[in-house]
Amino acid sequence: MTEHRLQHAADLRRMAEQAASWYLDQRDGLSPDQQAAFMAWLRASPLHVSEYLAMAQMHGDLSAAAALDPLDACELTELASQQGQVVPLGVAPVPRPAQRHTPRRVWPWHAAMAACLLAVAAPTLFMREPEPAAIYTGDAQAIREVRLADGTQVTLDRGSLLAVRYDASERRIRVARGAALFDVAHESRPLRVSLGNNVLEDVGTVFDARLEETGGSVTVLSGRVRVWPHDAEAGTRALADLGGGERVHMSQQGQVRTLERHADLAAATAWLPADIHFQNATVADVAQRFHSYGAPPLLIEDTALAQTRISGRFHARDVDAFIAYLRSLPGVTVQHQNDAIRIDRAPAASRTRRL
Secondary structure, rough: HHHHHHHHHHHHHHHHHHHHHHHHHHHHHHOOOHHHHHOOOOOOOOHHHHHHHHHHOOOOOOHHHHHHHOOOOOHHHHHHOOOOOOOOOOOOOOOOOOOOOOOOOOOHHHHHHHHHOOOOOOOOOOOOOOOOOOEEEEOOOOEEEEEEEOOOOEEOOOOOEEEEOOOOOOEEEEEEOEEEEEEEEOOOOOOOEEEOEEEEEEEEEEEEEEOOOOOEEEEEOEEEEEEEOOOOOOOOOOOEEOOOOOOEEEOOOOOOOEEEOOOHHHHHOOOOOEEEEEEEEEEEEEEEHEEEEEEOOEEEOOOOHHEEEEEEEOOOOOOOHHHHHHHHOOOOOEEEOOOOOEEOOHHHHHHHHHH
């Protein structure tokens, strides 16, 4: 049974990646041979149609449905009826018309899209994006670490899927499936994460965002995250303003169900791997990873120490072992404060006098 579930998860990830690849290729233009291969891929499984439409919906690109033009209305209805995770449409099957000798007329796509978008497995939020998003999918059997272009560190839960698009004015990420932990890089552009019918707004923090059958949840490890309805207009108040140690659960409609002011951070991050592996990483990066697991901020004050590169492995819940390692380095001092741990290196002259 376990092997079957793992294989199923691997198949879903492969189909999502294939759909994303075909979507991006369609935007660039397909040769006749590529178009034939694309149509063969669509006809191979109703899940392929569902995943492709989900990709188009994720990008807010309804015009991408025109790529399905060679599939007529009857064929789309038949494929949708074979999908095991569709929302029942409650309509009678459309009979296939007899062969006609009149020239083929394009079937109106606004009707096809209304039916087919209901057939996708999970509701998604339309996002108008002028450029294709980068697609990241989680492994079926292991958690995946991704470093985005701005330096944001993302930990993807198994089988999860993200769409990422950055431009000059903002950073947008969509949690299309599963969950991810975000360790957000500090910069001037705002970061907005779409989660079901909510949008999370953040500038420089660590938080967990999870898409669930009943809605979604957000847990803030540090910093602040504001939760908005996806259609928020100017003057709208945030649904929740979360600080470190707080968690909120939202309904499928995007309303706040519960708000925890003292969340169990250990439970919220229990899905993360037990060990932190790093190869030729800076001390600052490793310190940041510990912070992602709920440890107090490790503030590396000395620039040279922060950029020192190390390799190894630590248990994610044992920040004291990492601090003990830093103490073993020449001249390093550690100060425990109420909300952070400051790590510095004394000037060379001071170290000489102590010796």
